[in-house]
Amino acid sequence: MDFGLGEEQVMLKTSARDFLEKECPKQLVRDMIEDEKGYSPELWKKMADLGWLGLAFPEEYGGVGSSFLDLAVLLEESGRALLPGPFIPTVVLSGMPILAAGSEEQKQQFLPQIASGDMIMTLAFMEPSGSLETSGVTVKATPAGEDFIINGTKLFVPDAHVADYLLCVTRTKDGSNKEEGITIFLVDAKTDGIQTEILKTMTGEKLCEVTLNNVAVPKKNILGELDRGWPIMKRVLDEATVAECAWMTGGARWVLETTIEYAKERIQFDGPIGRFQAIQHKLANMTIEVEGATSIMYYAAWAVSENNPELALAASMAKAWCSDAYKHATFEGVQIHGGIGFTWDHDMHLYFKRAKASEVAFGDGDYHREKVAQLLNI
C-alpha cells in the first residue's frame, strides 16, 4: 500500500516548482491579464522542451510515457504558480481525448505537435445555456458531401483566440435520448466562418465566445464515431475535473503557506497575530481543507491513471471538496492578511479570483454533490 508520491514524482514536483518560481513570477501572471495572447510563447516552448506537454502521451507520439498521476503533479505546481495559458485546454481537454479515441492518423497528426509545443488546442463544449448535460449540446453539424457544416455558438471556450485547432462538440442527431447524436470534430481554427471574441473575466483568463457560421469540416476530422461522441466527452469531463482539482490544490496550498507565514510575522497588539486563538483556529480549519484536498485529489488522479471503476465518483468527490476548500482558503487568506489582503498589490486576490473561477469550472460543488449522490445510489 502506497499512498504517497513516488521518488520520481517528488523529483518532478521539486523541479517543476523551481522552474516555475524562476520562469513564472507573479509579475508575469499580472502582465498576462492585460496581454493579448494571455500566455508567454517563450515559456510554453520551455515547458515543451522539459517534456511537460507530452508528459502523459506514449513515446511513439512524441511523449514521455508518464501517467495521468504524474501529470497531476505538474498541474498542482502549475496551479500553485497560477501559470497563465492553455496548459489544461491543450493537454487535458484536447490531447487526452485524441489519445483515447483518435484514429492512428489523428494521433500522429496532433499528439507530437502538442508535445513539441507547436500546436495549441482547446475544447469548445459549453453553450450559452451553461449546461454540462447532453441536452446542453445544441450546436448543429449537418452532413454536406464529404464535409459537415457546423452552426452555432460556443461560450467560455478557454484560449480559443490562440488555438490552432478546436475540439468542437456538436449535435448531429436530435432524438429523445440526448446522449445519442453527439459528435466531436477536430476543427482547424483558421476555417472560414469561425469568429472568436474574448470575454472580460474576473481572473483575466481568456475565455472566449466562438461563433460558428457555416463552418465546413471534413468527415475525416470526426474524433471517434459519428453520433457516438458522448462517451468520449464523459471521460474528458472526468479527467478535466481532476486536472482542475490538481490546479486548485496547488493554489490552495500556496494560500495556506503564505497565510501561516503572515500570521507568524505580522505584529499587532504586542506580538504576532498568529498567537490569537481565532487566527489559529482559522488556520487549522484551512489545513483540514487543504490537506483533505490533497488526499482526495491524488486519489482521483490515481483512479484516472488506473482506469479504476470508481473514477467518476472520485472525480466528483474531489471537485466538490476542492471547490469549497480553495474558496474557503482564499476567503480566510484575505481575512487574516487584513487590509493588505484586500489590496491589488498583494498577490492574494490573484488566487482568490482563481478559486472562484475554478469553483464553477466543470461543475460546482452542488453539481458534483448531486453526482456523488447518484453514483452512490442514494
Add this chain to the structure above:
Amino acid sequence: MTGHSEFNEIFLDDVRIPKSLMVGEKNKGWYIAMGTMEFERSGIDRAIGRENTVKDLIKMAQETKRNGHPLSKDPVTRQKLAQFYIDASVLKYTGLRSLTGQLRGERPGPETLIGNLFGYELNQRLQDFAMHLQGPYSRLMRGAKYAIHHGGWQYGFLRSRGNTIETGTSEIKRNIIAQRGLGLPRDPR
C-alpha cells in the same frame, strides 16, 4: 482587489491645527474614536439594504434556468434563499431596535455590534451566493459581453471581501462583543 481605489494613506507632515478644533478632552481621544465607531457599527443602514439584495437574488434564481427548470425550483436553492430572507429580516429588526435606541438617546448596546457584524457577514454570503446562482457566468466581469446584470454582482462580490476587515475585523468585533458586550474577561496576551 476590485481594481478601485477607496482606501487611502494620509501622510501628516507638521500639520498645525488650532486648539479650538480639538474634539473632547486632550488625551481622551481613543474613547471618543471608539464611541464614534460604536455608532458607525450600529449598522442601521444595513437594515433595509440586505432585504433588497435578497429580493434581487430571488429574482435572479427565478430568471435563471438550469437543465430546463428555474433555479428557484431547485430544493437546495430554495432552502438557501429562504434562509437568506430570514437572515435579512433578523438583520432588519435588529437594526430597527438599534435605531429606536438612538432615537431615544440611549448609547448603542450589544445589539448594535451584532447588527454590524452579522450584516457584513451576511452580505459576503449573499454576494458569494449570487456568484453561485450565475454558475459559469460568474466568471464574467463588468463590461463583458454576456455578463449578467452588467457584471454588477461581480463588483459587489469582490468588494464584499473588505466588509469583514473594514470598521474593525470580524475577529476583533467578536472579541468586543464578548468583552464589552458580555463582560467576559480578556484573553491573556
